[in-house]
Amino acid sequence: MNRARITRLIALPATVLVLAGLTAATPIAIAAANPKPMAGTPASAADQVRTATLLAPDLQLIDVTGGTQTRADDLANIGGGIDFLTLKPIKPISVRVYGDNAVARVKLRFKVVAHGLTLLHAGWTTDLFERRDGRWQVVWSQSTAIPHHLDLFIKSLQP
Secondary structure: OOHHHHHHHHHHHHHHHHHOOOOOOOHHHHHHHOOOOOOOOOOOHHHHHHOOOEEEEEEEEEOOOOOEEEHHHHHHHOOOOEEEEEEEEOOOOEEEEEOOEEEEEEEEEEEEEEOOEEEEEEEEEEEEEEEEOOEEEEEEEEEEEEEOOHHHHHHHHOO
């Protein structure tokens, strides 16, 4: 697997999760990572960030190799030979809110088929959100891989 493919593979989790309707969580983790407020109780800003679904038009994503991608680049990867079989949070989503800005971080474990290869590994995703027109949007995202097989991962990054 070449460097470009590994880069796309590791950068995708944040986008897949956000498009699924959660900021770096899966439906399996909703109860633990995204407690619902009781009826009539307004959701906290942190809970709103946890359930945000929008990628800002000016999204900038930094992958594990230090490469950058735009929103269009990131969306183009979905359905292009990469299939996430499982994507599970290892820990609940941590969120810190600072006015109209928030940072969300989650540690994930996933199994993915990329161009015929099946990979198992974990990683961290950290997203910076801005509240624009009353809606939380991811503007910056950074992913860090925690490879299942470190030697294979290092080899895949070599030119």
